[in-house]
Amino acid sequence: MFGYEMVLPMNTGAEGVETALKLARKWGYEKKKIPKNEAIIVSCCGCFHGRTLAVISMSCDNEATRGFGPLVPGHIKVDFGDAVALEKIFKEHGDRIAGFLFEPIQGEAGILGKALGGGVIPVSAVLADKDVMLCIRPGEHGSTFGGNPLASAVAIASLDVIQEEKLAERSAHLGEELLCQLVKIKEEFPNYVKEVRGRGLFTALEFNSKSLFPVSAYDICLKMKERGVLAKPTHDTIVRLTPPLCMSRDEVKEGSKVLHDVLELDLPNMQKAKPKDSPTTATICDRCGRNLYDPSDRAL
Ligand SMILES: Cc1ncc(COP(=O)(O)O)c(C=O)c1O
Structure with a gap:
């Protein structure tokens, strides 16, 4: 359905993203021969990928990151949609880049794991070809409930409904x-x-x-x-x-x-x-110092 050879089911959206990040790093070291512990993930300003530690380490949302440091290193940020800046990053750091993580549409909390689980069962999935997926071997990554029978059945039914009901x-x-x-x-x-x-x-x-x-x-x-x-x-x-x-x-x-x-x-x-002195929340990003919610920098 999606054109990939393999699927690795997980539970939550964040867990799916964490899995993809680990897979990217593993592939980077094994196949791309990135020197030990030097792999870089490029991610977008204003992204949202969940609330686990590796994932919030890429976040531009101060509420998600403050008080949870130290954050996980190994990231470079790029403006969402700026292909020229992305190309520059790849030219400068390409030999150490293991992956580029982005949402097709930035929504700051939105749709991934939810659609697959039909809105009721936690299930997410990582898709990859064998060349990438098999860099993780049995015992190197897993999750107790990842790919459990109920979630798998729901995910398959949900995809069927999405297709059949157009x-x-x-x-x-x-x-x-x-x-x-x-x-x-x-x-x-x-x-x-x-x-x-x-x-x-x-x-x-x-x-x-x-x-x-x-x-x-x-x-x-x-x-x-x-x-x-x-x-x-x-x-x-x-x-x-x-x-x-x-x-x-x-x-x-x-x-x-x-x-x-x-x-x-x-x-x-x-x-x-409403009182005029109501507190407003800080919008200056700790990472890049920009006001994310300025007209020039916007999430959907
Ligand atoms: C784009 C995106 N990625 C990841 C997540 C994280 O999913 P979960 O809350 O299931 O960990 C969300 C959740 O809202 C999301 O919208």
Whole structure:
């Protein structure tokens, strides 16, 4: 289905990523002949790959990293989508690079292990060709419940459903509708809404922090919940929407209307009611010193 020769099942998303990192390093030393303990993983600014130690060592999220040091060495960061910078890194350090870790769409918490487990069973998977996968031999890596029968059955059924019910195509079609609704909301509230963006149903709406102040994306999500829609804030100014792929076109419209009503009816009251001296969270990344949530540096 994915074009790889082998699959190594794990449980959580972070565990899958950890496994991939270990595999990349092992391949790097055995096949690429990287000198001992010098392997480098390149990862992207603003990434999210879970909460284990190796994974948070690449994080730009201070909340995820502060208080958990020392972090695992052996990383170089690159801006998401900057192919020129990535090429430069490979030219300068290519002989020691064991892998490049990135999300196809940066979501700061999103979809990987969840879709495979149908949203109910923890299961993640690492895919590789034999040349890479067999660098890890029996006893060198594993997990008690990785590949357990229930999770494996669920993963296979989940992939069948995604294919048979054409959920990826469905996400693409409904996503167009959702984006259309969000663009209308942006046009109606140009002061509040800075940008809408997305791919399929995986969408986000970014607020203008000044006009939203002192309200945060979290407050918006709480009001949306009161009106019957669950959405997740990403930092102070982004509301991310990851609706279920099985939802109907009418439900897409209903969900968008809830967001519209929160902006029209609730937001002005929230702005009046919330103290203006509410603390705001620090957004300067400890690693690269940038404000990640500036207009120029954004996650979905
Ligand atoms: C892109 C991505 N990678 C990895 C993870 C980590 O998954 P888990 O929480 O199952 O460890 C997540 C979880 O939200 C994620 O969105």
